[in-house]
Amino acid sequence: MREQALEVSGVSFGYTRKVKALENVTFSVPSGGFTALLGPNGAGKTTLMALITSLFAAEQGRIRVCGHALEAEPRKALAAMGVVFQRPTLDVDLSIEQNLRYAAALYGIPRAVARERMAELLARFNLADRAASKVRTLSGGMRRRVEIARALLHRPRLLVLDEPTVGLDIDSRRELVDHVHRLCREEGLAVLWATHLIDEIWPGDRVVLLHQGRVRAAGSIDEVVRAAGGGSLGQAYQQLTTARAA
Numbered sequence: 001m002r003e004q005a006l007e008v009s010g011v012s013f014g015y016t017r018k019v020k021a022l023e024n025v026t027f028s029v030p031s032g033g034f035t036a037l038l039g040p041n042g043a044g045k046t047t048l049m050a051l052i053t054s055l056f057a058a059e060q061g062r063i064r065v066c067g068h069a070l071e072a073e074p075r076k077a078l079a080a081m082g083v084v085f086q087r088p089t090l091d092v093d094l095s096i097e098q099n100l101r102y103a104a105a106l107y108g109i110p111r112a113v114a115r116e117r118m119a120e121l122l123a124r125f126n127l128a129d130r131a132a133s134k135v136r137t138l139s140g141g142m143r144r145r146v147e148i149a150r151a152l153l154h155r156p157r158l159l160v161l162d163e164p165t166v167g168l169d170i171d172s173r174r175e176l177v178d179h180v181h182r183l184c185r186e187e188g189l190a191v192l193w194a195t196h197l198i199d200e201i202w203p204g205d206r207v208v209l210l211h212q213g214r215v216r217a218a219g220s221i222d223e224v225v226r227a228a229g230g231g232s233l234g235q236a237y238q239q240l241t242t243a244r245a246a
């Protein structure tokens with residue numbers, strides 16, 4: 001069996017006692033694969049991301065990153081993970097290089113190693129010729145690429161991204177989706193990509209379909225479609241997200 005980069009088992013969480021934002025959520029992200037966390041607004045994607053990245057603690061359940069339990073071995077679990085939050089967190093008055101150098105220092109990466117990795121990542125993300133440019137001068141798509149490069153500086157095996165294409169135009173969105181799929185396929189990175197957009201999911205991806213805080217279906221595209229009774233992934237999404245919570 002393929003090693004799991006992320007295992008979420010029986011996770012529940014509520015902002016208030018009455019309403020659960022997540023209810024008994026279980027799924028896994030295999031190493032080296034692209035997994036889409038698909039769900040409409042309010043499904044619980046951001047809440048789940050906050051639990052996975054340790055911003056909130058789950059009331060119930062267990063989260064393991066590359067075999068390390070988040071609760072028992074938080075440093076090892078977090079070191080194996082790169083994160084891109086929904087809201088951009090770059091300093092727009094610093095250059096790309098300065099933003100990356102700052103993050104590398106926070107990760108405790110020695111300067112010479114950081115220099116090498118930055119050069120590698122800037123080339124990988126087609127940003128090398130803009131390294132000295134202030135983030136303020138970059139397009140939305142470029143800024144997102146800088147954030148992903150920053151999230152990969154410490155060489156994580158799992159990258160989690162919370163709706164990273166929000167606010168991008170169609171071309172930049174397609175380019176970013178393409179870029180991250182290639183990272184998966186060419187470098188064996190495991191990706192968990194939260195979205196509500198079906199067209200960001202490619203053949204061969206895995207899907208976790210979340211609605212009203214519950215996993216409605218999970219697995220390959222075919223498995224998710226079968227769980228909805230057939231048709232396309234779009235039809236399955238429609239079918240499983242209009243059904244009321246049980």
Ligand SMILES: Nc1ncnc2c1ncn2[C@@H]1O[C@H](COP(=O)(O)OP(=O)(O)OP(=O)(O)O)[C@@H](O)[C@H]1O
Pocket residue numbers: 015016021039040041042043044045046047048196
């Ligand atoms: N800080 C909060 N306090 C109370 N309820 C919250 C809070 N944040 C989210 N919620 C509720 O929890 C549920 C899940 O929200 P969440 O933001 O995780 O969903 P989402 O799938 O990320 O949606 P979106 O696509 O809109 O970001 C929603 O019902 C939302 O109203």
